[in-house]
Amino acid sequence: MEIRHLECFLEIVRLGSFSKAAKVLHISQPAASKMIHAMEQELGLPVLYRQNRNLTLTDIGQAVFERAQPIVALFHGLHAELEDVAQARKGRLRIGLPPIASSSVFPQVLGEFSRLYPDISVNLYEFGSKTIEKEVYDGMLDLGVICSPSDNSEFSTLSFIKDPLQVIVAPSHPLSERTLLSFADLAQEQFIMYREDFSLHDAIANRCLQAGFEVRCAYETSQREFMTQLVASGLGIALLPQAICATLSPQQLRAIPMTDPVYLELGAIWRRNRYLSFAARSWLDFTKEKLAPKNIK
Structure with a gap:
């Protein structure tokens, strides 16, 4: 079983859709289906139960989901660190965003950032703030924008x-x-x-x-x-x-x-004491400059 299989599986579960996960990973939907089929063949058991358009984790799928998250998070961190060592001004940035933030200045800021850093791929995930905190803590998101960021020793914050x-x-x-x-x-x-x-x-x-x-x-x-x-x-x-x-x-x-x-109150959070990639640091610096944050902790 390869990392890309686990990554594909996690994206499908988190987004609830083969097509959405394929789009995020820049692969075709048949390729995503093939990866899941390969996983299930190797495990000898199904990981997803498909009924109409709904996807549900099987018992073995739930076990794989829980164990795959830290594995994929560590791999992403290593990959980002190696890219930075090579001084490559590129990368992939995964940001969690609450739906209410889409009505703020964020669409404009993200558009300007993408024009300035065209080689950084930005994937946005729309969740509520509580879910975003968990995803950032687990390493499935690099950064999160949440409502009312509080003092939490696990996160660094940027309020804006x-x-x-x-x-x-x-x-x-x-x-x-x-x-x-x-x-x-x-x-x-x-x-x-x-x-x-x-x-x-x-x-x-x-x-x-x-x-x-x-x-x-x-x-x-x-x-x-x-x-x-x-x-x-x-x-x-x-x-x-x-x-x-x-x-x-x-x-x-x-x-x-x-x-x-x-x-x-909207602010960005990221896991304290975890490696922060060039892409993430660049986004934070850019957002700080554009939105004139009141404080950084």
């Missing part, structure tokens, strides 16, 4: 965005004429919430508890557009960063500032 959340409601909602709201004003509302693997989910829920009530969740989603559509349909309220609220149509949604806002 702080944006207050505002309440969005449909124009017909009773709160739509208010110019300022507190969390106490939202006690009777149904919330369209971020998924539980998003740190903003916990931040909003905790602030509601501080205001004396438990959040009533109508729907959970990771997609900002779906969230705004649900609110526009009158199915609940939601909280979005001010920068995103500024782009919303007032004919479809009202955005109302808060007296005691929760803040979207």
